[in-house]
Structure formats: structure tokens, C-alpha cells
Amino acid sequence: MPTDTLTRADERIKSESVVAKLMKRPELGAIGGVVLVTIFFMITADHTMFTLSGVMNFMTPAAQLGILGIAAALLMIGGEFDLSIGSMVAFAGMIFGVFVVNVGMPLIIAIPLTLGIAAALGATNGMVVLRTGLPSFIVTLAGLFVLRGAALVGLKLFTGGSTQLRGIREAVEGDFLAPIFSGDAFGFLMRWLAEAGIVDSFKSGVPKVPGIPVEIIWFVAFAAIATYVLLRTPIGNWIFATGGDSLAAENSGVPVRRVKISLFMLTAMAAALVAIITVIDAGSTDARRGFMKEFEAIIAAVIGGCLLTGGYGSAIGAFFGAIIFGMVTIGLTYTRFDQDWFQVFLGAMLLLAVIFNNVIRRRVTGER
Amino acid sequence: MSTPIIHMENIKKHYGNVIALNGVTFDVRAGECHCLLGDNGAGKSTFIKTMSGVHKPTEGSITFEGKALSFNSPRDAMEAGIATVFQDLAMIPLMSVTRNFFMGREPTKGRGLLKRFDIDTANEITMTEMRKMGINLRGPDQAVGTLSGGERQTVAIARAVHFGAKVLILDEPTSALGVRQTANVLATINRVRAQGVGVVFISHNVRHAMAVGDRFTVLNRGQTLGTATRGDINAAQLQDLMAGGQEMAELEGSLGGTI
Numbered sequence: 001m002p003t004d005t006l007t008r009a010d011e012r013i014k015s016e017s018v019v020a021k022l023m024k025r026p027e028l029g030a031i032g033g034v035v036l037v038t039i040f041f042m043i044t045a046d047h048t049m050f051t052l053s054g055v056m057n058f059m060t061p062a063a064q065l066g067i068l069g070i071a072a073a074l075l076m077i078g079g080e081f082d083l084s085i086g087s088m089v090a091f092a093g094m095i096f097g098v099f100v101v102n103v104g105m106p107l108i109i110a111i112p113l114t115l116g117i118a119a120a121l122g123a124t125n126g127m128v129v130l131r132t133g134l135p136s137f138i139v140t141l142a143g144l145f146v147l148r149g150a151a152l153v154g155l156k157l158f159t160g161g162s163t164q165l166r167g168i169r170e171a172v173e174g175d176f177l178a179p180i181f182s183g184d185a186f187g188f189l190m191r192w193l194a195e196a197g198i199v200d201s202f203k204s205g206v207p208k209v210p211g212i213p214v215e216i217i218w219f220v221a222f223a224a225i226a227t228y229v230l231l232r233t234p235i236g237n238w239i240f241a242t243g244g245d246s247l248a249a250e251n252s253g254v255p256v257r258r259v260k261i262s263l264f265m266l267t268a269m270a271a272a273l274v275a276i277i278t279v280i281d282a283g284s285t286d287a288r289r290g291f292m293k294e295f296e297a298i299i300a301a302v303i304g305g306c307l308l309t310g311g312y313g314s315a316i317g318a319f320f321g322a323i324i325f326g327m328v329t330i331g332l333t334y335t336r337f338d339q340d341w342f343q344v345f346l347g348a349m350l351l352l353a354v355i356f357n358n359v360i361r362r363r364v365t366g367e368r
Numbered sequence: 369m370s371t372p373i374i375h376m377e378n379i380k381k382h383y384g385n386v387i388a389l390n391g392v393t394f395d396v397r398a399g400e401c402h403c404l405l406g407d408n409g410a411g412k413s414t415f416i417k418t419m420s421g422v423h424k425p426t427e428g429s430i431t432f433e434g435k436a437l438s439f440n441s442p443r444d445a446m447e448a449g450i451a452t453v454f455q456d457l458a459m460i461p462l463m464s465v466t467r468n469f470f471m472g473r474e475p476t477k478g479r480g481l482l483k484r485f486d487i488d489t490a491n492e493i494t495m496t497e498m499r500k501m502g503i504n505l506r507g508p509d510q511a512v513g514t515l516s517g518g519e520r521q522t523v524a525i526a527r528a529v530h531f532g533a534k535v536l537i538l539d540e541p542t543s544a545l546g547v548r549q550t551a552n553v554l555a556t557i558n559r560v561r562a563q564g565v566g567v568v569f570i571s572h573n574v575r576h577a578m579a580v581g582d583r584f585t586v587l588n589r590g591q592t593l594g595t596a597t598r599g600d601i602n603a604a605q606l607q608d609l610m611a612g613g614q615e616m617a618e619l620e621g622s623l624g625g626t627i
Contacts, residue, residue: 232484234474241471244460251458253443253472311462364462364511 024364026305027317029356033303033324033349041327045334052199053209054334056216062326063219064274066319068293069300070219070226071270073318075263076301077230079243079310080129080136082122082264084143085297088271089278089290090151092118096276097165097285098158100172107177115272121147122268126261144294152287169283182280184211215277219319222270226315239263243310299346300325303353307361324349371434372397373534373566374419374450379428381414388414389425390590396535396566401557403569403577406587407610412570415587416537419568420452421445451528452537455544459520461513465505466494468512469527497526501556518549522556529560536560537568542576554580574606586610 022028041049048054068085075082092114099110125143129136152163159165172178179185187210193199194207201207230236241249242259250256271290279285302308303324304317328346332339372395381389389411396402406412417423419430421439430437432448439445442452459468470490477486491508498505501522512520521541528536538557542550557580561567571577577584585595586609593609 228484232487234476234485237467237471237474237485240463240467241460244462245458248456248458248460249471251442251454253446307462311460361462364513 024360026312026314026357026360027320028305029353029360030304030317030320030324033353034320034327037324037327037331041331041334044337045331049331049334056209056213058326058330059216059219059323060213060326061329062323063213063215064278065293065296065300065325066219066322067215067222067270067274068267068297069304069318069322069325070222070315071267072294072297073301073304073306073313073315074226074230074239075267076298076306076308077243077310077313078239078260078263079246080126080260080263081140081298082125082143082267083137083140083294083298084125084147085267085271086290086293086295087144087147087151088118088121088268089275089293090285090287091121091147091154092272092275093279093285093289094151094154094158094165094287096272096279097168098154101165101167102158104171107172107175107181111177111181111276114276115269118268118272119265122265123261125268126264129264130257130260148287151289155285155287164284164286166284168279168285172280178280180214181277182214185214185217187211215274218273218277219322223315223319230315235259240311243312245311296325296346299350299353302357303349305353305357305360307357308354312361312364372431373433375431376419377429377431379415379418379425379430381411381418381423382426388590389418391428392587392590392592394419394585394592394595396568398534398566399561399564400582401561401567401569401580403571403581403584404587405571405574405577405584405606405610407572410587410610411590412572412587413539414590416452416539416568416570419445420450420537446531449532449534450537451531451533451535452539453521453524453528453541454539457520457524459512459524462511464509465498465512465515465523466490466508469494469497469523469530473531493530497530498523501526501559502552516549517545518552521545521549521553525553525556525560529563529565533565535566535568537570539570540572541569542571542573550576572610574603574610577606578603 049058068089072082072085095117096110096114099105099113100107103110105113121143125136125140128134129139132139155163155165172182184190190199190207190209190211194201194205199207199209230239238249238254238256238259241252241254242256246256246260271293274293275285275289278289300321301313301318303321304314304319306313306317329342332342375395377393379389379392379394380387392411392415394402394404394415404412404415414423418425421442421444424438424440430439432450437448439448439450445452458471460471463471466487475486475489475493476483477489478484494508495505503519503522512523515523525536525538525541541553541557545553554576557567557569561580569577569581582598583595584598584601584606586593586606588610596606
């Protein structure tokens with residue numbers, strides 16, 4: 001290169017427009033999707049969908065899926081899959097139920113223990129993947145069946161033959177940790193807003209929305225922390241590097257093995273957290289809990305801009321991906337469409353997202 | 369010239385019953401470009417892997433800045449100041465130049481839970497370092513995938529130099545490049561050498577080696593055939609040494625002296 005380029009800007013570099021820059025953000029597709037889906041339901045759905053209680057209605061399932069989706073997104077950026085998270089929800093729900101009902105543990109012991117066991121199983125997944133060099137797809141597919149089966153066997157063992165374990169709500173009632181993992185948060189705020197006439201209330205003065213379901217708080221907090229870690233910490237850089245090219249990352253001093261195992265542990269723990277929240281909420285757990293959630297979580301991550309090959313994606317994208325999900329599942333009940341269109345929508349959305357992501361990737365890397 | 373930064377004496381490396389290196393002696397001084405030439409299978413890769421701490425030699429001694437040394441891992445060698453730019457470059461196309469530049473060695477600010485990747489400083493350093501090497505980036509967030517092969521090579525070299533390399537090992541940096549990009553990389557090597565870094569330039573292309581090399585060592589069948597200083601040897605002689613003389617002469621005859 002001639003030395004005069006030191007001072008002279010390269011004439012072949014065109015300045016980029018804002019639009020072109022935006023096009024390179026991985027979460028663009030998901031945000032666009034949220035806008036489109038919102039417009040669709042604005043037109044077709046009953047107006048109650050977008051009242052505060054309607055929003056809470058679709059945000060609750062979105063949050064439950066989103067906690068899994070964000071973890072799945074981080075793992076996917078790190079270059080791996082975990083197909084066992086749905087079964088992990090059932091398994092963690094089972095052991096959590098046994099801990100609080102059969103053993104009678106307080107939440108302060110039962111919750112860390114459940115999360116710890118899930119983390120250990122996640123680490124095992126990661127270790128097997130790293131040790132054998134097999135694709136995580138196949139290793140965790142085994143986990144999908146093993147954990148689902150173990151959840152079923154465990155339930156029957158501890159309930160004396162039933163596939164459902166009841167009495168969880170009664171067991172955790174009055175526990176000082178229960179409000180963090182169940183029910184609604186910011187009830188005082190809602191009451192205050194109702195008194196001020198800002199939100200709708202019943203005639204008695206009780207607000208129609210008693211509070212924000214805790215899973216939504218967890219979901220938003222998790223999305224914020226995951227995005228911060230991914231974009232603004234060295235660990236985030238390591239996750240991108242590990243998924244982009246693990247050999248190159250290793251040669252540059254990135255602790256690839258530690259990153260991958262930690263991510264597997266995180267996804268397993270996210271599944272356990274969802275299990276704890278939903279099990280306390282329902283008051284019981286059964287073997288079908290979390291069924292198909294592994295695929296829905298991966299779809300949320302892909303809609304959020306994650307590449308299946310790793311090294312690219314975003315947590316905030318998965319956040320919006322999960323919201324799209326919640327809006328469509330619940331939103332269809334507000335319309336006159338058959339609810340089962342949901343599955344059709346799901347498949348179409350996935351395909352679109354993958355094609356879209358591929359185009360974005362080419363733009364980013366400048367391939368043509 | 370000064371005493372060598374690193375001196376490798378009579379290095380031998382056996383893999384089971386295969387003798388990959390059978391007595392290689394090599395040294396690098398500050399501010400010189402020492403070319404290691406050899407045909408495929410001559411032991412170049414094994415040798416640089418020994419030098420960069422990937423392998424331990426079966427026999428032989430390594431002296432680094434006057435002290436006997438043995439590297440247990442590539443990290444040890446990196447910390448001592450031996451940086452290797454392998455052919456795959458350890459670059460990730462989907463990541464920005466900055467993120468690649470600081471991969472595994474991110475600058476941080478803040479403390480405890482607030483300890484974070486100092487992206488502004490990182491961006492600034494990347495832009496300056498790249499400008500020093502004669503590459504104008506569109507922005508520090510430009511993905512490495514959009515750079516040409518030569519530019520990527522330069523990013524990898526700039527990265528190694530920025531992190532304090534005293535010895536820079538370049539594994540066939542020009543083998544996959546076009547004419548113009550090769551010239552760019554050779555110019556980069558020249559710049560790096562001028563900063564006082566000892567460069568080990570591995571190649572099987574005699575012309576590229578002649579363009580920047582101060583000294584030349586030829587490796588053949590796991591052994592050094594001696595070291596020559598610039599001016600004492602010409603391209604044809606080097607080519608002959610690399611190929612082991614005789615067979616090359618025959619080949620050259622049949623090809624009409626075109627290689």
C-alpha cells in the first residue's frame with residue numbers, strides 16, 4: 001500500500017448510510033417482526049388485546065419462553081445447541097416439587113439446590129460435547145429423552161404412580177422467597193396508579209391488573225444483563241469468538257472450554273428457573289411440562305438474529321423473538337382465526353428468519 | 369549486529385519413530401528478518417510450533433534473551449514475547465476488527481461487577497494501529513470478513529506487534545495472496561522490522577524471501593543446511609538448496625529452467 005494512504009482517506013470506501021448500518025444489527029429482524037405482528041393484531045384483534053391486562057396476558061408466556069430463548073441465544077452465539085432444555089424444565093420441576101413437597105425443604109434451600117443440579121447436568125452436557133467432539137445437537141438430543149424419561153419415572157416414584165405432583169403452592173405458602181418467584185410484583189405501584197386513575201380498575205377500586213407477573217421482571221432483567229454482558233464485557237467477546245471460530249479463539253487465549261461449559265450451565269439453569277416459576281404458579285408439576293420448549297426457544301433465538309452456525313446474534317433479539325411468540329399464541333384468541341394457525345405461523349416465521357439472517361450475514365462479511 | 373533474542377540450538381523432534389526435526393539451529397536478532405525456507409515436509413511447521421511453545425523439543429536447547437528457557441504452552445511463549453501468526457490468522461470474519469484485535473486480551477475499565485470491556489479505548493487503539501500499518505478502516509466496527517486477505521494478514525501482524533511481540537513468526541504469510549497484496553504484506557514486514565522486532569518469515573517462495581530477508585536458513589528433511597546472509601547467496605542457489613539440489617536440477621532441465 002502506498003504510504004500516502006496514511007493521510008488520504010481511501011477513495012474506494014463509500015460512507016455508509018444510517019439504514020445500511022441498521023441493516024447490520026442482528027436484532028433488526030425481530031424488531032421489525034414485533035412491529036408487523038402488532039400492526040396485524042391492531043387490525044384483526046379485539047381492542048382489549050392492547051389494554052394493560054391484555055399486554056400482561058401475552059407477555060407472561062412470552063417471558064417464560066424468553067428466559068429460555070435468551071439463554072439459548074447466548075449458547076447459540078457460542079456455537080452450540082441445547083435440545084434438552086424443554087425436558088430440563090420437566091426434570092427440574094420434578095426435583096423442585098419433590099424437594100418442597102416430599103422433603104419439605106424451605107425455598108432458600110430448594111431453589112439453589114434445583115438450580116445447582118440443573119447446572120451440573122448442563123455442565124455434563126458441555127463436557128460430553130467437548131470431550132467427544134460430537135455435535136451438541138446429537139448429544140443434547142439424547143438429553144432430551146433421558147431427562148424427559150427421568151422426570152416421568154421420578155414423578156411416579158415420588159407420588160406412588162401418578163404423573164402429577166400436587167400441593168406445591170401449599171408447601172411454599174408463606175415462604176419469604178415465594179414473592180420473588182411467584183405471583184405479581186409492584187402491586188403497590190398498580191394500586192397507586194389505579195387510585196390516580198392512570199390504569200383501569202374495578203368498581204371496588206382494585207386495579208384490573210394486580211401487578212406485573214414476576215416472570216416478566218425476570219425476563220426483562222435477564223435480557224438487559226445478557227445484552228450488557230454480550231456487548232460490553234470481555235466475556236461477551238469470548239462468547240462471540242468461541243462461536244465464530246473456536247480454534248482461532250483458543251489460539252488467541254480465549255478460554256473456549258470454560259466459555260462453552262458455562263453457557264451450557266446457564267441454559268440449564270434458565271430452564272430450572274422457568275420450571276420453578278411455572279411450577280409454583282401452577283401449584284403442581286407434571287411430566288409434560290416444557291414440552292417442545294427447546295424448539296420454541298431456538299426459534300425465538302433465530303428470529304432474534306442468531307446464526308445457526310454461531311458467532312453472531314443478540315440477546316435483545318431473542319427478547320423480541322419471544323415477544324412475537326407470546327403475541328401470536330395469545331393474540332389469535334382475540335381474533336376470529338382458528339388458534340391452531342399458530343403452528344403454521346411458527347414454521348413460516350422460522351423459515352423467513354433464517355433466510356433473512358443469511359442475507360444479513362452476507363452483508364456483514366461483505367460476501368456477495 | 370546485536371546478540372540474538374532467541375537462539376535455538378540443535379533442535380530435534382521425534383514423533384514416535386518419525387524424526388521430524390534432526391538438528392536445527394536457528395536464531396533471530398532484533399530488527400532483522402530471518403527467512404526460514406524449505407519445501408513442503410521439510411519440517412518448517414514442526415519447527416515453528418516448537419519455537420512458539422506448541423511442542424516441546426525432544427532434544428536441543430532454547431535460549432531467550434540470554435537465558436535458557438523451555439516453554440510449556442503457547443501462552444508462555446506469547447508472554448515472553450514470541451508471537452506467531454499462523455496461516456489461518458486466528459481471525460473471526462463475523463466479528464469487528466476491534467473485537468478481533470483484542471480477542472482474549474480485552475482492555476477493561478471499572479471494577480468488580482462493573483468491570484467491562486473498554487470499547488472506546490479498544491476502537492481508538494485499533495484505528496491508530498491500523499493507520500500505522502497503512503490501512504484505513506471504514507470504522508473499527510467493520511467486520512474482518514470484509515477485509516482482503518492481505519489486510520487481514522496485516523491486522524494479525526499489527527495485533528501481535530501491539531501486544532509486545534519481540535519475535536514475530538509469520539507462517540507463509542504470502543502463500544495465498546495476489547501480487548499487490550503480497551507487496552503490502554512485505555511492506556508491513558519491513559515496517560515491523562524497522563520497529564526493532566525480530567521477524568521470522570517462513571516461506572517456500574524464494575522471491576518473496578529475497579525481497580525482505582536479511583538472513584536465510586534453508587531446511588531440508590528436518591535439518592538446517594546452513595544460514596546465509598543477504599548478498600552472499602542468490603535466488604537460484606536458495607532454490608537449489610530447498611529442493612535438495614540434484615532432483616531440482618533434473619526437473620529444471622525438463623521444464624526449461626522456468627521455476
